[in-house]
Amino acid sequence: MIKAITGIKDILPSEIPSWSHLEEAIHSVFKNYNYKEIRTPVFEETTLFSRGIGEETDIVGKEMYTFTDRSGTSVTLKPEMTAAVVRAYVEHSLGKQQPLNKLYYISPMFRQERPQAGRLRQFHQFGGEAIGSSSPLLDVEMIDIAYNILNNLGLKDILVKINSLGIPGSRERYKEELRNYLAEKKEMLSEDSRRRFDKNILRIFDSKIDNDQNLLKDAPLILDYLDDESKSDFDMVQSMLERLNIPFEIDQRLVRGLDYYTKTTFEIISGSVGSQNALCGGGRYDLLIEQLGGEPTPGVGFAAGIERILLACENENVLNLPEDKIDVYFVLLDNELKIEAFELVHNLRSAGFKVDLDYMDRSVKAQMREANKYSSRFVIFIGGEEYASGKMNVKNMQDGNQFIMPLGNSEELIKWLVEVK
RNA sequence: GUGAGCGUAGCUCAGUUGGUUAGAGCACCAGGUUGUGGCCCUGGGGGUCGUGGGUUCAAUUCCCAUCGCUCACCCCA
Structure with missing residues (x-):
């Protein structure tokens, strides 16, 4: 791998x-x-x-x-x-x-x-x-x-x-003072700090060794040299x-x-x-x-x-981000109905709604579980009966209420979704 | 570059004082009404126990090496 x-x-x-x-x-x-x-x-x-x-x-x-x-x-x-x-x-x-x-x-x-x-x-x-x-x-x-x-x-x-x-001028003067102060203590400094002494003496202040910090207690302070x-x-x-x-x-x-x-x-x-x-x-x-x-x-x-x-x-634990919900999940009984509903799905998406459906040929129960997983606000259910009579079943996933709307009228559905949003 | 700890399912981790088919929870999949979610229940898939070598009748378990990860030092965001 x-x-x-x-x-x-x-x-x-x-x-x-x-x-x-x-x-x-x-x-x-x-x-x-x-x-x-x-x-x-x-x-x-x-x-x-x-x-x-x-x-x-x-x-x-x-x-x-x-x-x-x-x-x-x-x-x-x-x-x-x-x-x-x-x-x-x-x-x-x-x-x-x-x-x-x-x-x-x-x-x-x-x-x-x-x-x-x-x-x-x-x-x-x-x-x-x-x-x-x-x-x-x-x-x-x-x-x-x-x-x-x-x-x-x-x-x-x-x-x-x-x-x-x-x-730079004032800093150099300060570094000189610091060098003078630490010169006689140099042997007592940690290995890292001795290296810093030669390379970048200011960095000795960053040392996490207690003894180094003790040695710095009475060191000259940079703000006095500004x-x-x-x-x-x-x-x-x-x-x-x-x-x-x-x-x-x-x-x-x-x-x-x-x-x-x-x-x-x-x-x-x-x-x-x-x-x-x-x-x-x-x-x-x-x-x-x-x-x-x-x-x-x-x-x-x-x-x-x-x-x-x-x-x-x-x-x-300070980031409480809002859940990413979708608006509509289509639950469609079979592949034929998915093909039929796909244009409606497209129209809703184009109108700015978050819409999805199953592509895995899964059971109605599985599709419903998927809708729930994505916290979909509505499920639009189209089965054989609905399709035959030109209707679709709209289910509000919060309260579980269902009602019938005419199928094939994207504009009316979009208008309704805008209202309830 | 230095030091320490750890590597078992997708994730979090148990376990084997060396011995037959390696476990849990979560996640995933399928069912629990013929066309309806959340909770719950049942079942299922998934691991050559990081890799290579050694010891042994036998290793995921012991030893060595190697790779990777994590944390710390150095330094920095």
């Missing part, structure tokens, strides 16, 4: 209602905030991601699905969306058409990691990008949108965490979140794993999904557009993981 590749999953019909529900919420909320949808290809030239995300990041270093196409070009299945959106923004000069572009997407992403709860090799993200303004109100807008969507789904166990990484503008922007973000009644927590240990972030970063975590608990992550990337060959342009965005959000919804 041929099976799906490790870490990728089919989304089966039984799961589609939750997906559709979430997707509709995403489209609806983004439209409220006046964002326009953008779709980019699933793969790009590899250099877009290595330059955009950062050569030293784990994503680029060990997680990308990269291969060489027949012309010898190295291409990569997109591991995240921001670089791709920025590429499209620059390539099509969207910034020349209007100063601010507010964009959103829903798209599959690919990262070759070991799968676990809430982590897949093909997974789906939705997210927003606002390119063209450095207003911290947009930082807030991003958090607002993400929080809004999660909140509307009914999720309770979520927490917004924010931080500011400052601009430049004036980052600081006042961050203050604005906080006060505005308060005014919007969005609960949040400042987490100075929140350092995101992509190189392009500047100033505000944020994350929304869930307490109900296991170890991979970030439902959403984002921040400002004021230098990325320039770095990818565009005019210097500020931007801010976020991405959220659909599978993780649905996992949280499932675990918190």
